[in-house]
Each structure stands twice: as structure tokens, then as C-alpha cells.
Amino acid sequence: MKRVYLDNSATTAVDRAVIETMLPYFDKAYGNASSFHSFGREAARALESARDQVATLIGAKPSEIYFTAGGTESDNIAILGIAYANRDKGNHIITSAIEHPAVLETCRHLEESGFKVTYLPVDIDGRVSLSDLRDAITEETILITIMHANNEIGTIQHVRDMGALARDRNIAFHTDAVQSIGKVPLDVEFSNIDLLSISSHKLHGPKGVGALYVREGTAITPVIFGGGHERGLRPSTENVPGIVGFGKACEIAHNRLDEDIEHMSSLRDKLIKGILDAIPKSVLNGPCSDRLCNNVNISFEAVEGEALILALDRVGIAASTGSACSSKKSTASHVLLATGLSEQMAYGSLRISLSRFTTEDDIGYVLEKLPPIVERLRSMSPLWKEE
Amino acid sequence: MKRVYLDNSATTAVDRAVIETMLPYFDKAYGNASSFHSFGREAARALESARDQVATLIGAKPSEIYFTAGGTESDNIAILGIAYANRDKGNHIITSAIEHPAVLETCRHLEESGFKVTYLPVDIDGRVSLSDLRDAITEETILITIMHANNEIGTIQHVRDMGALARDRNIAFHTDAVQSIGKVPLDVEFSNIDLLSISSHKLHGPKGVGALYVREGTAITPVIFGGGHERGLRPSTENVPGIVGFGKACEIAHNRLDEDIEHMSSLRDKLIKGILDAIPKSVLNGPCSDRLCNNVNISFEAVEGEALILALDRVGIAASTGSACSSKKSTASHVLLATGLSEQMAYGSLRISLSRFTTEDDIGYVLEKLPPIVERLRSMSPLWKEE
Amino acid sequence: MGYEFNEKVIEHFENPRNVGEIEDADIVETVGSPVCGDMLTLYIKLKDDKVEDVKFKTFGCGAAIATSSIFTEMVKGKTVDEALKITSDVVVDALGGLPEKKVHCSLLAPDAFHNAIEKYKKEHDPKEQ
Amino acid sequence: MGYEFNEKVIEHFENPRNVGEIEDADIVETVGSPVCGDMLTLYIKLKDDKVEDVKFKTFGCGAAIATSSIFTEMVKGKTVDEALKITSDVVVDALGGLPEKKVHCSLLAPDAFHNAIEKYKKEHDPKEQ
């Protein structure tokens, strides 16, 4: 059966070139980067060149890059590390209502231990308002953490202005850039960013690797304890093959950034237009401009998302939904609800996320298969009223 | 140049069969294990069969295995998670003086936040006494964390008796088994273990993956926050290829356990005898029995360890030392000092750690190269007195 | 973690039995709502204390569709009392099992049927008229 | 993280110059101790205010050996005042650099030499006799 992978915001295929780069580090240059012998030095050198590659992609210095086990860990170290390091300065954190659970749950944990957190609302496009942010700042504010691009609806925030505001008030500014890196040009200097989270597997690198950028001079406390690796911020034997692959993925993303963005944007626009034209009562979620080049998110009236995903899966199309009918009860996406979408429409959302490997053909296949599926599910839905 | 890798306690080469098993998960079955489509299901299935493989190796149920990013993270989650979950029951933790920094530093962090920690001494063989442990237990004790086998001197502790003691007093018993798994038969049921840390890269699996065993019914609080993966204890997109490789490595270790132990023990004994016979004023550190089958640790009077490692590296032998002459000043191994060894001898320690891939030839090469190197360094040493 | 449906569930999802409405149904019962993301409307026609016909429409996930389908198939032709014994456990068994997190979806149809019959009995109870 | 020595450091480590003792040394000075893991003994022979000969023995890491070697090479034949200008920075430069965490090892030889000369001067200062 034909299989079309369009769930690239969940994870991506590892680039062949990345795999090739990793391979020797499994069974040839397999040393521990902390060891004082030739195997260790090979590993340490590989690590440092990966650090350069990651730094280059975001305009940082290599010494400001700390390797982690992924986006979640980067977010945790950033938020907990800044909060604990600045406890005596204040106890207030500002974030948004549409962050990834790696940020939201970490903030909730801090609330339990005495911090105050403001969850800024977003507008219909999923955007945080700069004046809301300005108004939320208090004397106690020690951290602002607002994601660069949203994983569900692709909204890109104006992080540069937020960063400027934070800098002006001497507040650390963290951004979760897990979804945007490799899909939006970003420079930590230009955008006034103090901390930034990246995850390798979202940009054709291996899973289980990420990085945290920490601007030189930022006070941060470790939250994981051990042998002092990554200058004490993330102890544990370095995942050399993973990090090498991540570095290569960043290098490739850096070299192809413009080309990738153009490719994905054009397919994205074709897909959005095709779906909205073919399927009545369907609406685009998220913004029309400043939207991730690889994100399509559309809700279909009277259709439940998980059933839709299953039907698409049956014809080989891998996509995702903001509906999660889990253990006890169904829950609709907190992101879609925050944009003001109704529950019904939030349950009926379909996220199709592209990558540099997505083809015209893939898009054509979706446009062929999706409309009859939506029609069939609507014909079974008590909420669907034929006109 | 000939290269002989004998630093397997630092990290190991990934087994070819493990690499082969991982490969398809990079660019074919690359889905996110949480996704509701065929790519996601392939990943989820792979994860669950790896969970079976890890569980089998230690006699656990698959549902008691939580995948982590490595030994350090397993230790952190275990110790912090148990401490925070039992804060209302007590604030006392018992560990040993010779733990890995992943345990020691985590305990020190807890001391800063109001916990009391007892660091039990060890005897000349590096062994914790059961009666010391019994005496250290108070009404406030909530966790005992004692490593199964030491990474520097290979001492295997009597965890079964310790576990029984802990169980008797209703105290959680954690053991860092990072060095022993695949080298010592271990069954969590038989040995009364409640939590156990493993790291993949120490047993010919990939780096950056590990597991924490948590006995069913053990109260534990998450310390990393995010999307609820691994039943909330370790959120982050699962590192599917890494976990699959880890599972395979466990399966291989399980199948070859007896054969591996016999192979390594016999080479170990040959090496120890060969060195002690050839080099005067050399002493074996660690025990003669109940010693890791792959561990050799010997101190040479009047020789500094880092110089020794460098000289060995120049002839292609990769080994390690308990001496770390770092940033500001030199430090001798806390483990060797805890066994009562003098500073001078602690600085002069050489750890040679074997693996299933170590050959007679490798051992022969060390026995050929090491004695003249020690002699040369001694001839330069102000501490060396010819007899 | 994702979950996996067996072949039988998938077959019912792809070819659900008894989808639709019954114009002259004796009872129409809806459980759930679009706000909770699970919704089922059951149309029942009774004759001589038997379930003569039954149809459903659902706004729900794949498990909701498959369990509604097999449930209607199982109760059709049965007496009401027999039909009331088709609980969610029976439905899940008949499907050859459901992933743990999807088991709750199998409550929809039996719940709707149960409510429907209760209402119907109340309305047709001579004592209450 | 591990560190890496350049070729020149390695060359001095493998073929250290001036290793040994001077039986009739004018000054013998030891810095460090086995307890701190770094120890160097310097043997110095002076003649007409010049370093006529110098030898060393060390219990220390590769960097300690290499820096002691090059230091002795550099001071040999120089006047004491010139030799005192061979600081650890000069030694590190002459070796073409050391990994950051190893720079402190380059203090051993200059420190020992400095101490030695100070003591010597004190002992031979006519005013103090």
C-alpha cells in the first residue's frame, strides 16, 4: 500500500546523510568523550564539531550550546534552572496558554512549589499580544518563556519584540524553538533570546537528542546531578552518535533553509487551498501569515478527529489530530480551545505537517483521499446536517 | 598502529547485531510511538518488545521498566522521585561513600534541600557492611541507595541482604546496576530490589539510553515534566532506535551471560596475575572475590596515573585512571581513598576494563607494553626508590 | 503511547452495520455531546418486546464507531431483556478486545440502549399513565 | 570532556630533556607532594650567576612532565635573572599551548625554580650571614 508520512511535527525521518555520519560512532569511534585516550579524543572532537554546527544554525557561540536528551529536557532545564537560580530575585514566570506540555507542565510544577505563573491568552491566530506581555510583567518576574512556533497550528510568535521587552526589564527570555528550527530563520542575537530549546528529531536528526542554548552570563542552576558533563548542566555520558547526527542535521538545515522553506510553503498552500475548496464547512486553524511553512491544521464540522486519523491511516496517510480520546475521557486540544475554537471543531481538527521530503504527489494523494473520508464520517455523524 | 580498547567501564562498542536492529528505525519505521497511525504503531511495538527484553534480563515485569536517557537520569529519577514522594514519611537517605557521582551529587543536592544523608564507609575491598547499614537506619529513613557493582574497583555488594533489610523496614531500596548488568546475574525479585538503574552503553548498546526499574506499587514522583510519556515518569518523544538497540543488547547479554562472565573472568585473572608478577610494588585495588568479571584496578607506587594513561595511549592502549588532574588541582578517586588507599597510590591507579570482545591477544599486548612504561615513569619519579 | 485495533474492530470501523436513522423509531436516545467529544444517537424500533430494528449515528473515535456497529448487530432481533445483557464487557469481548484506553468508548452504545429502554418503560408503564 | 595535547607536548612527554638528579647540585627544590598528586624536584647547578645545569624528577601528569622538560631546556645556560622570566605563560607558549585544564601544571617548574633561587639568595646573602 502507498504510505504517505505527513506527521512531521510529531517526528521526522532521519536524513540518509545524517545516518551515514552517525554510523562510525557506534562501533569505531565509540569512545567516551571524557576519556583520556585516542577513542575519547575522537569522540570529544566529534562532539565539538557538532556543537559548532548547532551554534551556527542559531547564531550562537559553541560554548553557549548544551547538549540534552531532547526538547522536553531542554525546556525543563531552562525553566527549572532559571527559576531556581533566581528564587531570591522573584517568583513570577510568564508563559502562554498554548505552550507544549514540556513547558506547561514544568510551569505547573513550579506553581506547586511556590512560584506564580501567568498563562497569557492568545488571539484567534494563536498569537500572544506584546502589550499583554508588557502588562503581565511585575517586579517579581524572573522568566518569560514563550514558544517560537506552535506545534499544532504553526503560529510564529514575534519573539524579537518579546526578547527586547525582557532584556529591557532584565528578565531571562526562553523560547521553545523545537518546531521552528530549520523552518524559520532564527538568530539568538538578533532576536534577543537568552535560552532556546531545540530537538533533533524534528529536523531529520535522531530521536533522544536536543540542545539548550544558554546565553553567556545567564545565571542557571543544574537540575540533573552527576559527573559534570556539559559543564555541569547536563551530566551523563554524552550520546556521541546522536549528537553527531544532530549536528549534521543542523548543518543540512542551515545550508538548505531558504530552499526548504520555499518548498514546504508552496506545498502547504496548495494543500490548504485544495482541502478548503473540496470540503465544505472546513476551516483553517492558525494564522494565514507568519505560519510555519510545514503546518496545515483544518477542522471539519461534525467529524471527530481520531476517527479521521484512523480512516486516513487505512489508506496509508499518517497525520494527527488535536483530539485525544484517552484513558477516561476525550480531551480537545488546549491550543485550539485557546484560540477560541468550539469544542466540536477542536475535536474535528486534522494536522498535516510536511517536511523537506514531502512531494507534490503526497499532497495530491491527500487531496484525492481526504474528501470522501470526511464525507463518509459526516454521513455517520449525528451532528451533520446536509444542506 | 595497533589499538586495544580496554576502557569498557567508561563505555563499550555497540554490537554489530545491535546496530543492525536499530537501523530501520532511523529512516523506515521512524514514527513517534505516541502517534495514531501505522508509523506510530511500528514504533510503539518496537518499544514494547524492547521493554520485554530489558525486563527479562533482570527478572522484572515489562510494566516495571521505564526508559530513560541513561544511567545518570535513571539515578536522578529514582533518588529524587523517591525522596519527594516520601517527604512526609521522613527525610533520611542512606548511601555509600563509593557511589558514582550520579548518585552522590544527587544526594548532595537533596542535603541542600533539607534531607539528611548517611554516606556509609567501605572496607578495604570496597564493601559496605550490612551491620553498618542496619545501624544507620532510623525512623526517618525513606531510601537506601547502594550500587550493585563499583565502576572503579569492581566490588559487588551483597544487595540481596540489603534489600531484605530495607524491605523489612518498609524502606525503598535502589541500586545503581549500571556496571553490573550483563556481567553479574541479577534478579530484582530474588534480590529484593525496588528500583534499579541501567545504562545501555555499558553493555554494547547505544549511548544516551537507559532504564529505571520501579517495582509495582512503589510511590514515586516525576522530576521531569511534559507530555506524559513512560507513564509520566519520563516524558519526551521516545528514542525508538536507541531503545530498540538497548533491548537487543539486553537480549544478547541475557543469552550469553554465563559465557561472557567466564570469558572475561579468565582474561581478567590472567591480566591481574601478569601485571602483579611483572611489576614490583604494584597492588590490586578492590576485592579478590565477588569482583566484576571485567574489572582490573592496580596501583603502581611512585607513578602518576594520568601520565601512565597517556603513555599507554601512545602505544594504542585505551585505559583509565582514578587520578583526574583537572582545572585547578589534581584529585584522587574518592572510591580508592574510601578503601583506605594512600593518596600516592590512589593517584597511581590504572583501571583496565574488559568486554566480551576483549581477546587473549589484547591482554598479551598490555602485558608486553605496560611494564617498560611503568619502569620509565618510575625512573623519572622523585618518589621512586630503587631497591 | 499509540494503540492498535485488531482486524475485527477495523472491519467494523470500515463497514459499520446499521448506520443511519429510523424514521418511525419508537425511541431515539442520544448520549454524550460534541463538547465531550463522544456522542451517539441510537434509533430503536421495538415489536413484541423484541428489538425489531436499531440504527445509530455517532460523532466519536474509531472505537466508538466499531462498538456501536457490533452492538447494534448483537441486539437486533433479541428481546429487550436479552439485549440489556449486552454490556460494554460483552461488546469488547465480541470484538476480540480493545486497547485499554479505548475501552471506555464501548460504554456509549450499551449506555444509550439502557437509557432508551428505561425511558421507554417509564413512558409506557401503565402505572404511570 | 577529554583533552588533547599537541605534537610538541607529546614529544617532550616521550623524550623529556634533563630528567634525573645532579649529585653536586647547588640547590634542590621540591614543590607539590604525593598527597596533591603533583610533585616536582628540581636540581640546579649555578656558575657565575648562570644556570649551568638543571635536572628534574616529577610525579605528575603528562603536562607536568612536558612543561618541566621544556622549562629545563629553556633556562639552561641563561643567567638567573633571565631564567626567572621564564614564567608558566612563557612555557605554555613555547609548547605551542596546553589544554585549558592542564595549564596549571605548567606552574610547577617555574614555581620550583623561583623558590629555589629565592632560598639560594637568602642563604648566600652576605647581609644575612
Ligand SMILES: Cc1ncc(COP(=O)(O)O)c(C=O)c1O
Ligand atoms: C513545541 C515542542 N516543544 C517540545 C517538544 C518536546 O520535544 P521532545 O519530544 O524531543 O522531548 C515538542 C515535541 O514533542 C514540541 O513540539
Ligand SMILES: Cc1ncc(COP(=O)(O)O)c(C=O)c1O
Ligand atoms: C556506576 C555508574 N552509575 C551511573 C553511571 C552514569 O551512566 P550514564 O553515563 O549512562 O549517565 C555510570 C557511568 O558513567 C556508572 O559507571
